[in-house]
Amino acid sequence: MELNLDKHISGQFNKELEQVLSHVLEMGGLVENQLKDALTAMNDLDSSLADTVIANDNKVNSYETIIDEECTRIIAKRQPAAIDLRLVLAIAKTIADLERIGDEICRIVKTARDKYSNEQKQLLVDLDHMGRKVLIMLSKVLNALARMDSNEAFEVYQMDTQIDKAYEAINRQLMTYMMEDPRAIPKIMDVMWATRSLERIGDRCQNISEHVIYFIKGTDVRHFNRDQIKQTIAQ
Template structure:
């Protein structure tokens, strides 16, 4: 269900809440660029792009601080209740997860600073494939946040199961490679951490989907089965 925010928020400070929500979307767009740039850096073995990912991180951190201050100011000034308060809480939690996604993207980008042998390229290709799935998940959850669409958020929420499967399969593949070539372990460990970072980004996207559902339906669905979540929509 797509939610009409203008009907959901009291008119007095609708504009303030819309502004802060738009700032969240700008931050989300920057984090999405950061992740895509990190994946491009790996695919193209481009150290310059990897460094740009790190350089962007300070902007993401600054946006989190700014938006957090806006949320604090709204709570102090307006003392929002009910759905208004739910939106402010959802925003505050979302920016915390977005900031952490930016941190994970920075870690992923650092892989591009390493050089890999030809027989290690298959591992990189699989990492990129998983990365593209996670990137789509991030894009879709930001879209659900923009629309405050609980149904779309739920579809993103379900995607995390696939990401977890990819994580397990790729981790096994990398561990097998290291056992066959122990000399590769120091370098390949960077790949392990990157795969772990992608899995964590999937978890963060799932969190944001939960915040959207929380705002729209007023229900905290953490630790709730997929079947029960769907019944509540």
């Protein structure tokens, strides 16, 4: 992987930056596969695959620890400035979000361990539709990170509105279902928590898009509105 970074006195410094970013993308790929497997397990009610997803969360956690140590070592050894420092900070924030996404995936996949009536399975279909949108969002933000593409990062940022609308729609359905069949409340609550986890993954993807824009443009856009971010990217 070649990054569009400033030239340094030490070529080894560039290699270190490239290596740590490569590890972030490996972590992102693992998290993406975790979400794919979680949605498959939920659709198929495959408890064995659900157990595998939960067990693999340890790998996600290990990546976070390793990359965090690499970032700390680079800061201590190289004392990076300007764009290099922004890259290290963006990476540190990104891996924290990826680790949280991994945690949310483990909550989602627990729905695969329950049994549902035919009517209740429709709830999982709706949840899967939302999950597929979130999966696209995650895939696109990782691509934006790999390509250092602020425009694609902004596309991801805007996609979160769709996720929020899907979340609200499914919650309304769940509330109606619980009122019609109070006996199903415990099971419906599991679906509700899974829906909430998907919404949070969308938020985390939006966070990562902001980190990418920060690295590229040098402006912290976390508290900007959509128009302000669009203007920042255009500069």
